[in-house]
Amino acid sequence: LESSGNGIWGLNTSGITTFVNAKETELLGYTREELIGCPMHTTVHHTRPDGSPYPREECPMYAAFTDGAIHNVEDEVLWRKDGTSFCVSYSSTPIRDKQNQLIGAVVVFSDVTQRKEQERHLKELSNRLTLATQSAELGIWEWNVPDNSMFWDHNMYALYGHSSAPESEPYAIWFQALHPEDR
Secondary structure (H helix, E strand, C coil), X not given: CCXXXXXXXXXXXXXXXXXXXXXXXXXXXXXXXXXXXXXXXXXXXXXXXXXXXXXXXXXXXXXXXXXXXXXXXXXXXXECCCCCEEEEEEEEEEEECCXXXXXXXXXXXXXCXXXXXHXXXXXXXXXXXXXXXXXXXXXXXXXXXXXXEEEECHHHHHHXXXXXXXXXXXXXXXXXXXXXXXX
16 A cells, blocks of 8 residues: 555544545645544545535545445546645545445545646647648548558538538548549
């Protein structure tokens, strides 16, 4: 647990922190002593990404030890000791005793801030490319050489005077449009 690159904490059935690993303290800015024995939800998971309050009864981390199911969440935030938040993905897994009774949950989380920023940047670039190709009336295509399949956007079909109906084969349309000597 200590050498994991993910933050890990344990919760009892009251939602009180029973253990934390080193990565967790690093990411959250708390010491172990500040976290052990504290209600984790009100300490680091009290607010949703949009800034609205996050009621404990709606929290998937707590659901693991109330419904007994594993909960995987991709797009939430945790709050550091200094009041700043960061994007996380996490898994909350129920812990059971030898009699199969729920006794808590273990939460494993990763800081996905950089990945989210990269996704946002890629989306912006994609939107810019889409606007540029639409305004310039350009078409976009991809050709998978090994299987001779081709993907065209709607502009490519329009440029070649065809509909983008499922039966339209872009490779065949393109090949037929080539000058015979270029084939």
